[in-house]
Each structure stands twice: as C-alpha cells, then as structure tokens.
Amino acid sequence: MNWERFKSLYYTNPKLGLSLDISRMPFPDDFLTTMQPKLQQAFADMAALEGGAIANPDENRMVGHYWLRNADLAPTPELKQAITSTLDAIKDFTAKVHKGELTAPGGVKFKEVLVIGIGGSALGPQLVNHALGRLKGGRDKLRVSFFDNTDPDGMDYVLKELGSRLKQTLVIVISKSGGTVETRNGMLEAAAAFKAAGLDYPKHFVAVTGAGSKLEQVAISEGWLARFPMWDWVGGRTSELCAVGLLPAALQGIKIDQMLAGAAAMDEVTRKKSLRDNPAALLALMWYWATDGKGTKDMVVLPYKDRLLLFSRYLQQLVMESLGKELDLQGNVVNQGIAVYGNKGSTDQHAYVQQLREGVNNFFVTFIEVLKDRNDASLEVEPGITTGDYLQGFFLGTRDALSEKNRHSITITVNEVSPRSLGQLIGLYERAVGLYASLVGINAYHQPGVEAGKKAATGVIALRLKIADALKAAGGREFTAETLAALLNQPEKTELVFKLLEHLAANPAGHVKKTVQKPWHESTYAWQE
Numbered sequence: 001m002n003w004e005r006f007k008s009l010y011y012t013n014p015k016l017g018l019s020l021d022i023s024r025m026p027f028p029d030d031f032l033t034t035m036q037p038k039l040q041q042a043f044a045d046m047a048a049l050e051g052g053a054i055a056n057p058d059e060n061r062m063v064g065h066y067w068l069r070n071a072d073l074a075p076t077p078e079l080k081q082a083i084t085s086t087l088d089a090i091k092d093f094t095a096k097v098h099k100g101e102l103t104a105p106g107g108v109k110f111k112e113v114l115v116i117g118i119g120g121s122a123l124g125p126q127l128v129n130h131a132l133g134r135l136k137g138g139r140d141k142l143r144v145s146f147f148d149n150t151d152p153d154g155m156d157y158v159l160k161e162l163g164s165r166l167k168q169t170l171v172i173v174i175s176k177s178g179g180t181v182e183t184r185n186g187m188l189e190a191a192a193a194f195k196a197a198g199l200d201y202p203k204h205f206v207a208v209t210g211a212g213s214k215l216e217q218v219a220i221s222e223g224w225l226a227r228f229p230m231w232d233w234v235g236g237r238t239s240e241l242c243a244v245g246l247l248p249a250a251l252q253g254i255k256i257d258q259m260l261a262g263a264a265a266m267d268e269v270t271r272k273k274s275l276r277d278n279p280a281a282l283l284a285l286m287w288y289w290a291t292d293g294k295g296t297k298d299m300v301v302l303p304y305k306d307r308l309l310l311f312s313r314y315l316q317q318l319v320m321e322s323l324g325k326e327l328d329l330q331g332n333v334v335n336q337g338i339a340v341y342g343n344k345g346s347t348d349q350h351a352y353v354q355q356l357r358e359g360v361n362n363f364f365v366t367f368i369e370v371l372k373d374r375n376d377a378s379l380e381v382e383p384g385i386t387t388g389d390y391l392q393g394f395f396l397g398t399r400d401a402l403s404e405k406n407r408h409s410i411t412i413t414v415n416e417v418s419p420r421s422l423g424q425l426i427g428l429y430e431r432a433v434g435l436y437a438s439l440v441g442i443n444a445y446h447q448p449g450v451e452a453g454k455k456a457a458t459g460v461i462a463l464r465l466k467i468a469d470a471l472k473a474a475g476g477r478e479f480t481a482e483t484l485a486a487l488l489n490q491p492e493k494t495e496l497v498f499k500l501l502e503h504l505a506a507n508p509a510g511h512v513k514k515t516v517q518k519p520w521h522e523s524t525y526a527w528q529e
C-alpha cells in the first residue's frame, strides 16, 4: 500500500497507546473537507448531549453515559452525587465481599458470581469478563457466569457448572427496566435452584435496576442482599461503565478505576473539534463513506486477539440498536443502520474470509491489532519466530490480501488488552456511534423496533394457554392444528397453533400427545395428563 497516504492519514496517540489507520479506505481527497459542515453540527449535537440536553427526544430523556467516567460533567449536583455515591457503594460492597465481611449465610465466602441479564444488561459484562479475566495469569477473585436468555437448557448448563458451589454464589440480576421477561425468568429459575439446594436465595441476590421497577419491588419485598441503581439517562447498550458493568467486573477483581480512566481519556480526545485529532470522528466519517451514509456495506470487526472475541457481539448491539432506525429525526422513512459481525482472527480466516476476499463486496473490515502478545516469554515455533509473530503475520497478510482485491479496511492498534484499553475502545465506539447518528440525522438512543417482537410474544404466550385449556376441556379428543384453530375461533392463526402444538408435544410440561399422520398436517394432538 501507499506509504505516503498512510503517513498522511495515520492517527496515533502515544498517550492513549492507540492508533487508527484509515489509509486503506480509498475516499477521495476532498471527502474529509466536504463533510466538515455535517461534522461540526455533529460535534455541536454531542456538546449539547453532554451538557444535559434531551438528546433522546422520543423518550424525553437525557443521555449521560459520558458523565459516568467524569462525574464533574453531570449537569446537576444531584446527578453527580448519584454517580459518585454509586461508585463508592460498588467499591464498598466489593471490598466487603473480597474480605469475607459480607458472606452467604453461615459465613460462606462468595466465590462465584452469576449475572442474570440480557442485551445491554449482559453484553458489556460478558465482554469485560472474557477480555479481562485472569489478565495476569492468576485466578479471578470471583468467577463470573451468565444467564443471558430464557433457554432452559442454557440455564441448566450454567447451574450444572456451578454445582455445589451454588452456596458460594452471588447472583446479580441486572435489568434497567426491571421488567424484561427473559431476565425475570432467569431470576425465577435461579431462585428455584437455590431453594432446591436448601439455600436462602435472597441472601445471595443483588439487583441492579431502575428506581420503582418491578425488579426493585421484588428485591425490596424479599429482602435481597443489596440494590444498585440504573438511571433512565443511561441506555442499556451504553451501560457498561455504570453499576451494570462495574459491579460484576469489580467483584471479579478487575480494576474498574482503570476502565473508567481509559474511557475518560478517550472521551477527552474524542471531544476535539479538529477531525484529524479525533479518532471517533474519523471512524464515523469512514463509516459514512464506506456505507454511503446509508448502511450499504456491513462492518466486519476482526480483532486479532482471543480476549476480544466478544467485542463484535458487543458492538453489534451498540451499533445496530443505535443506528438501525426506520425514521430520521424529522420523521422521514430512512431505514438506517450498519450491520456488524465478526469474531476474531486468524480463526475467521479459516471460515468466512474466503468470501471477504472473493465473494460479494458488501462490507468493510475493522481490524483490531494488539501489539503485546502475552505476559511471559514466548516459545520459538520456528527459529526466531513466535506464535505471536504468526498472529500478526496472518493479520497483515489478510489485510493486504483484501486490499489487493479492493476490499477496504480500517485498522485500530492498541498496545495491549487491559482495563484501560478496553475502556478506551468502549468510549471510542460510543462516541463514533453518537457522531454517526448525527451525520445521518437519527436518534441513536431509543429502540422502538424492539417492542414489536415483545408484544407479539405476549400474544403467543396467551394463545399457548388457550390451546392447553381447550385441549384439556376436550378431555383427550384429538385435533389437527386446523381443527383446533377453528375451535379457538382463530383460523387465521393456524400456523401459530401448529408451532405451539409441536413445542407442547415435545415437552412434558406441555401435556400434549402427538399422533403422527400422513400428510404431516393431518397429525393430531390431544391432552394427556
């Protein structure tokens, strides 16, 4: 590639220990200049947001995740106090757990944390757990596992892993709204497991949730061990650096002050109004150029580091839930968004990189390079060559191979994976998403599209109950999906009735016996005690 272009476009910040290379995005010479008016408007929007404006108009909310790492920026003394006192409470609680001053009943020391949450209430903690666990090679102070779904078998798997250590397990139920059904279900399943083991679960349970939520009410009425707040001015997908992410991380033994310091340092840099000094603005403009400001290309995130495996999954929510919007701020239909996927290199080179090089050219790659290979000395796998040399070799080789075929890429380089650098990366992408949303004129801070699926699921659950009632009342009579839907007076829902019957018949709790017939849709279903 072109060294002169690289020299002129390379952003490097030795203080942060982070660099950004946009030279492999072949935007025209005047692109950065022509974007200046839009970009300056985006900076102005961002300054207003940080100053406490209602930056999420649909929900009439402020957007305050930047205050979490510099409470002095909070627009009122009350908000500042809320941030600092929560941080103190997290540290205090964690210190007591680590010292064994706060224990499970019977003085049993907590050794395990089970986090129950979903979406923004799980992805950040999962990323941090995976990226920063056992960083120096030693053991974590507490080991963290997750329920992040309503999959019964998934929960059984985690509970089996915990086994008899359930008595040493601290459970953190995280839900901003406190009403998310998957999380409620996880909480009930965990409580049942504790009860079955003869354990007094409220003495193990902690809630992170919004004031007055259903979850908070349960935690209060059952006398849970502790509660930590979640505020309406922090979105789920930007909540890693409030109690949602900090509490599990601190308990694990991760240096949360360094994560916060990393994000704060990145915030300072990404507030700069001069484009060439602002890596988040450069990133946002590259997304704009690569995708025509319309999401026409996908963002493939490829960290060459196992510890950053979950970064793409974390970014998937941050980017897609923020940018994937039907309407712009004026109410025009725009169907915005950028699709995000990726795992890690060089692993993915043996999976889908074939298509990236030769197949449909509908993406741009963001490589994440980590300079430091490992803590200890490295084996030479060939004379003078280590496994880390190979990891870099595959990264550089793949990048060149893609460039040769006009497949564009951005590269972010960090010195190492550490609490500080992860805080920086989180801060970098939060800012880039916010700036990009301004560039394309959308609200990045709501998620109206998520509700439709939740509402429809409620309808499905109601129909499931009706089916069970009808079959029971029919006392063993056999129905096809069609005859049952007709009986329920819902012929338009025959497909749903079929799907529900199939699931009921597959599980003992369904009490449904299926008799297979030909053709398959003449199969019958009947109640069975």
Ligand SMILES: O=P(O)(O)OC[C@H]1O[C@H](O)[C@H](O)[C@@H](O)[C@@H]1O
Pocket (backbone or CB within 6 Å): 118, 119, 120, 121, 174, 175, 176, 177, 178, 179, 180, 183, 236, 237, 321, 447, 450
């Ligand atoms: O934290 P909770 O209120 O339980 O929400 C968990 C998640 O579910 C919702 O459906 C939203 O789409 C996500 O933005 C959110 O992070």
